[in-house]
Amino acid sequence: xxxxxxxxxxxxxxxxxxxxxxxxxxxVDDVRLPGMLTALVLRSPYAHAKINSIKLDAAQKVPxxxxxxCGDDLKDKVxxxxxxxxxEHVPYHPVLAQGxxxxxxxxxxxxxxxDAYIAQDALDQIEVDYDPLEAVTDPEQALEAGAPILHDxxxxxxxxxxxxxxxxxxxxxxxxxxVIRFRIHNQRLAPVPMEPRGVVARWEPGYKQLxxxxxxxxxxxxxxxxxxxxxxGENKIHVxxxxxxxxxxxxxxxxxxxxxxxxxxxxxxxxxxxIERRRENLSGTTHGRDQIVYLEIAANKDGEVLALKGRFICxxxxxxxxxxxxxxxxxxxxxxxxxxxxxLAFDQQMVFTNKMATDAYRGAGRPEAAFIAExxxxxxxxxxxxxxxxxxxxxFIAKASFPAPTAGGLVxxxxxxxxxxxxxxxxxxxxxxxxEQAAAAKEGRYIGIGIASYVEICGIGPSALLPPKLxxxxxxSCTVRIEPDGKVTVLxxxxxxxQGQETTFAQIVADExxxxxxxxxxxxxxxxxxxxxxxxxxxxxxxxxxxxxxxSVGKLQAKMKRIxxxxxxxxxxxxxxxxxxxxxxxxxSKSIALQTVIEAxxxxxxxxxxxxxxxxxxxxxxxxxxxxxFGTHVAVVEVDSQTGQVKFLRYVAVDDCGKVISPLLxxxxxxxxxxxxxxxxxxxxxxxxxxxxxxxxxxxxxxxPKANMLPHYELLSTVTPSPVNSLGVKGVxxxxxxxxxxxxxxxxxxxxxxxGIRDLDMPLKPETIWRAIRDAKKA
Amino acid sequence: MLLNLTINGEQRSxxxxxxxxxxxxxxxxxxxxxxxxxxxTSICGACTVLINxxxxxxxxxxxxxxxxxxxxxIEGMAEGDRLHPLQxxxxxxxxxxxxxxxxxxxxxxxxxxARNSNPTEAEIREALEGNLCRCTGYQHIVKAxxxxxxxxxxxxxx
Ligand code: FES
Ligand code: FES
Numbered sequence: 001x002x003x004x005x006x007x008x009x010x011x012x013x014x015x016x017x018x019x020x021x022x023x024x025x026x027x028v029d030d031v032r033l034p035g036m037l038t039a040l041v042l043r044s045p046y047a048h049a050k051i052n053s054i055k056l057d058a059a060q061k062v063p064x065x066x067x068x069x070c071g072d073d074l075k076d077k078v079x080x081x082x083x084x085x086x087x088e089h090v091p092y093h094p095v096l097a098q099g100x101x102x103x104x105x106x107x108x109x110x111x112x113x114x115d116a117y118i119a120q121d122a123l124d125q126i127e128v129d130y131d132p133l134e135a136v137t138d139p140e141q142a143l144e145a146g147a148p149i150l151h152d153x154x155x156x157x158x159x160x161x162x163x164x165x166x167x168x169x170x171x172x173x174x175x176x177x178x179v180i181r182f183r184i185h186n187q188r189l190a191p192v193p194m195e196p197r198g199v200v201a202r203w204e205p206g207y208k209q210l211x212x213x214x215x216x217x218x219x220x221x222x223x224x225x226x227x228x229x230x231x232x233g234e235n236k237i238h239v240x241x242x243x244x245x246x247x248x249x250x251x252x253x254x255x256x257x258x259x260x261x262x263x264x265x266x267x268x269x270x271x272x273x274x275i276e277r278r279r280e281n282l283s284g285t286t287h288g289r290d291q292i293v294y295l296e297i298a299a300n301k302d303g304e305v306l307a308l309k310g311r312f313i314c315x316x317x318x319x320x321x322x323x324x325x326x327x328x329x330x331x332x333x334x335x336x337x338x339x340x341x342x343x344l345a346f347d348q349q350m351v352f353t354n355k356m357a358t359d360a361y362r363g364a365g366r367p368e369a370a371f372i373a374e375x376x377x378x379x380x381x382x383x384x385x386x387x388x389x390x391x392x393x394x395x396f397i398a399k400a401s402f403p404a405p406t407a408g409g410l411v412x413x414x415x416x417x418x419x420x421x422x423x424x425x426x427x428x429x430x431x432x433x434x435x436e437q438a439a440a441a442k443e444g445r446y447i448g449i450g451i452a453s454y455v456e457i458c459g460i461g462p463s464a465l466l467p468p469k470l471x472x473x474x475x476x477s478c479t480v481r482i483e484p485d486g487k488v489t490v491l492x493x494x495x496x497x498x499q500g501q502e503t504t505f506a507q508i509v510a511d512e513x514x515x516x517x518x519x520x521x522x523x524x525x526x527x528x529x530x531x532x533x534x535x536x537x538x539x540x541x542x543x544x545x546x547x548x549x550x551x552s553v554g555k556l557q558a559k560m561k562r563i564x565x566x567x568x569x570x571x572x573x574x575x576x577x578x579x580x581x582x583x584x585x586x587x588x589s590k591s592i593a594l595q596t597v598i599e600a601x602x603x604x605x606x607x608x609x610x611x612x613x614x615x616x617x618x619x620x621x622x623x624x625x626x627x628x629x630f631g632t633h634v635a636v637v638e639v640d641s642q643t644g645q646v647k648f649l650r651y652v653a654v655d656d657c658g659k660v661i662s663p664l665l666x667x668x669x670x671x672x673x674x675x676x677x678x679x680x681x682x683x684x685x686x687x688x689x690x691x692x693x694x695x696x697x698x699x700x701x702x703x704x705p706k707a708n709m710l711p712h713y714e715l716l717s718t719v720t721p722s723p724v725n726s727l728g729v730k731g732v733x734x735x736x737x738x739x740x741x742x743x744x745x746x747x748x749x750x751x752x753x754x755x756g757i758r759d760l761d762m763p764l765k766p767e768t769i770w771r772a773i774r775d776a777k778k779a
Numbered sequence: 780m781l782l783n784l785t786i787n788g789e790q791r792s793x794x795x796x797x798x799x800x801x802x803x804x805x806x807x808x809x810x811x812x813x814x815x816x817x818x819x820t821s822i823c824g825a826c827t828v829l830i831n832x833x834x835x836x837x838x839x840x841x842x843x844x845x846x847x848x849x850x851x852x853i854e855g856m857a858e859g860d861r862l863h864p865l866q867x868x869x870x871x872x873x874x875x876x877x878x879x880x881x882x883x884x885x886x887x888x889x890x891x892x893a894r895n896s897n898p899t900e901a902e903i904r905e906a907l908e909g910n911l912c913r914c915t916g917y918q919h920i921v922k923a924x925x926x927x928x929x930x931x932x933x934x935x936x937x
Binding site: 013014016017018020021022023024025026027029030032115116117192193194195196243244245246248275277278497498499500664665667668669671672673674675676698699700704706707708710712713736 | 796798799803807812813819825856857862866869870873875876877878879880903907914921
């Protein structure tokens with residue numbers, strides 16, 4: 001029999017691809033059920049208005065329409081859309097507005113019909129009488145006296161104020177050579193997965209069983225919350241996350257439609273489908289970022305940073321979604337970045353505004369933190385006329401200090417930050433590039449070099465880090481089942497949607513059991529099949545899901561060794577899995593075929609006394625700590641001073657995500673991450689006007705970058721295993737995004753430095769740059 | 780209205796609502812769900828199919844406008860079990876993650892390679908102007924298309 005190769009660490013083609021490249025994968029919109037109806041939601045055109053009346057009768061009379069409902073019809077029938085994160089003021093959040101609308105895009109009524117065209121005809125017949133109210137979209141204005149109040153019962157637009165004071169910070173400010181102060185706005189972004197959200201719900205009255213297909217990252221957590229909203233037992237709801245076309249945090253949530261469509265399916269006793277349209281996605285799916293910080297940096301002339309202080313104003317939007325007020329915490333805790341800055345203090349004022357709720361978006365708080373840390377390094381370099389690379393070296397946490405406690409109270413697991421910086425600068429040939437930059441400047445050209453070193457927090461994480469109301473901690477689950485024919489089924493609690501765990505988990509299992517990767521199938525995203533799991537977000541799929549898998553594999557290995565040991569009369573400690581056998585480690589010729597052991601376990605040939613039959617193991621892995629991937633990105637850009645256009649000349653990324661299971665997939669994660677990070681620096685912004693109208697409601701106005709707007713990435717890596725888990729992995733889903741935003745931003749600002757431009761708001765659109773150049777030249 | 784056309788080699792004749800978009804006809808009447816909808820406003824390219832060999836966003840035209848045409852969708856690219864070189868390229872070079880944009884990308888790339896058998900990276904990036912991918916950052920998509928171009932040139936030469 002052919003020798004089984006090793007799979008971990010190899011560039012394996014993805015096992016999920018054959019169905020996706022042939023158009024045979026099944027996304028929510030591809031679900032077809034007999035008798036299925038289509039629902040569409042009518043949404044508010046106003047940012048803030050009183051609803052005087054809603055007339056549904058004309059819509060109800062449209063032929064083919066089955067039901068038309070508004071918020072008042074659902075009172076006491078469907079519970080509030082949940083926010084599980086602690087906050088002082090958590091408003092009631094109806095699935096369809098009741099009495100008042102608070103942002104453009106809020107659901108007001110729903111029509112259910114035989115198809116989407118007819119449902120649209122019905123929406124067109126609904127008459128809503130609104131009394132427009134004054135809206136507030138600027139979170140700083142929302143806090144001022146006299147600002148329109150979103151939720152009258154709170155008498156304030158403050159959601160909550162979180163403070164992490166530290167008297168050492170003020171001492172450092174007094175002592176430092178200089179205190180540098182400026183304001184940063186991490187602008188509001190839209191996650192824009194290419195597949196919008198979607199829900200199909202089916203009620204089987206005889207069984208009293210609800211099935212929900214939803215484009216979600218968290219099938220189990222969503223099930224728990226929807227069960228609450230509908231007052232159904234969790235064992236009466238079956239959630240399926242089929243093929244999910246991207247999430248990026250936007251689908252790490254529980255949305256009104258998941259409960260609303262389920263309620264409709266139950267009451268109408270017919271399957272109902274709702275597919276979000278892109279305009280709804282841009283207005284009614286969670287946004288990310290939107291944090292203002294007033295930053296104070298205490299620094300000495302030699303570049304040493306002594307303390308950081310941040311006063312944050314965080315725009316939560318009109319309602320709180322699942323984790324809305326929890327996201328900014330990471331921005332505060334992680335704002336010292338890769339640096340041994342000894343003192344940190346921050347407070348965070350969370351604010352209601354007439355906008356869609358913010359929540360997790362790729363990086364969720366850490367991109368903001370990295371941006372603050374890297375702007376800090378640049379500000380110190382420019383203040384004291386130091387090289388930005390040297391300032392970073394001066395402040396880096398040294399390789400020898402790990403595990404490294406931080407001023408934010410975290411403990412970084414492992415790292416070698418300077419190594420990634422040096423590697424990136426070597427690759428770009430830093431000194432030569434600086435010389436070229438100077439030569440180009442003489443010709444009147446604007447070339448800039450941007451550096452960003454980042455560290456981020458992944459593998460979240462110990463359960464104590466997650467709010468109890470989430471009904472699931474930071475652990476992950478996995479069942480591994482070796483079937484009687486020797487094929488292996490892995491049932492994981494994570495819910496990948498592009499990350500590729502069907503491949504990485506199969507690689508791990510194949511190596512551990514000495515079998516072929518084709519003999520392993522990974523199943524996910526189905527609450528009737530997989531044990532209760534937490535899902536895919538925060539770069540936790542392999543970091544937390546992987547060790548859970550290892551635990552179950554380990555249990556089966558131990559059992560099979562016991563069986564083999566009895567059959568071979570060799571102590572189990574001397575056995576290992578190799579090439580479809582269990583063999584003696586010291587003498588491979590003494591072996592037993594794996595299949596023989598499997599058959600014995602199932603008791604259909606030999607029965608081993610004292611061994612429980614079957615080969616099925618379930619484990620729940622609780623991580624002892626978080627992991628902290630890191631890296632350095634360096635970009636070289638040229639700014640066209642006539643047009644304000646930015647062109648990338650080079651983009652180098654050195655990332656360290658610990659041990660790598662699937663190098664090809666890691667590359668993919670980093671590249672996609674960089675694209676989204678650059679997009680924040682240069683292109684994207686969710687824009688509301690002062691009256692709360694959404695100006696970025698189509699992909700024409702919201703600038704998701706195209707292929708020709710992004711550079712060719714040069715990817716390098718270092719490998720610093722994490723001591724936290726058995727695989728040594730750290731997570732890689734968000735790293736690219738976190739490194740890329742400050743890197744691209746710093747590059748552009750470096751190009752504009754000789755004009756005296758020190759500070760611009762993102763995104764650095766041509767218009768922004770062109771105006772800044774014009775004003776600088778005037779001055 | 781009666782609509783006659785050929786999809787992936789199969790002749791069809793269907794009665795369709797005159798206001799129905801071609802993409803909905805393909806997905807809901809012809810039951811070919813590999814063609815996706817990402818925006819309905821002709822920007823994302825997820826709905827791209829070939830009409831008489833040219834890439835067209837099927838959300839921008841009515842089904843009845845496609846009367847008498849030959850349409851190829853992603854389901855029509857492989858010959859039995861033999862993948863089209865573009866499908867191979869996307870698999871080989873990890874040109875997809877969530878896969879939602881992939882059918883549209885492949886159809887646009889098929890149109891490009893029919894016109895230009897050896898496109899440069901810049902030409903590929905230009906050609907993909909009407910197709911958005913949120914997952915990959917595009918670099919592996921570029922490589923996937925180059926892989927297919929090379930393979931198609933060799934098989935032509937042979
Ligand atoms: S759905 Fe046709 S271009 Fe987006
Ligand atoms: S692979 Fe997900 S959008 Fe392209």
